[in-house]
Amino acid sequence: DTEVTQTPKHLVMGMTNKKSLKCEQHMGHRAMYWYKQKAKKPPELMFVYSYEKLSINESVPSRFSPECPNSSLLNLHLHALQPEDSALYLCASGPRTATTGEQYFGPGTRLTVT
């Protein structure tokens, strides 16, 4: 299995809602990543987990809360988002950290905040 899966594919939420994005990989990778991508822009790194521990937080607002329950799963909990948070959220995994292997990207979740 060489896939990274993400659910849901599309999500529309209000500014007072709480929702979660899910990411799963079964490649035995020990590094997992969340990226945010706005239209016509490159992906921007949000969080990196290495061996299920948060190793990088790119000063992301606290309304985004990552969680790595085990080596195969990565969640992104969303609360009190703003319309400017609407974007494509990409999950990726890699053999270890980005210095030692390439990253494999999931299909993304298209998030719209109303």
Place this chain on the structure above:
Amino acid sequence: ELKVEQNPLFLSMQEGKNYTIYCNYSTTSDRLYWYRQDPGKSLESLFVLLSNGAVKQEGRLMASLDTKARLSTLHITAAVHDLSATYFCAVVGGGTSYGKLTFGQGTILTVHP
């Protein structure tokens, strides 16, 4: 801070023509990636370049890396419509950028008949 710059940002090509996309980066790195992204889709890995002088080819695309010049190129040979997409290069940083993949701005390629 690691900076990655691509050019051109927009490229309109005729089918059958050749062209090159350039990727410059600001600090030492010996690991560079090229990705393709179709509209509304995720990123597809094209090439991983791991050392100075590395050259990789897949179909009509060929990528190379010159770590001394901090430059990578993605050469397109005899373009076809199916190559229309956005192409990103990305570099692994060191120092304060350790463990991070920094992307170029992307090159939007459109191939016309």
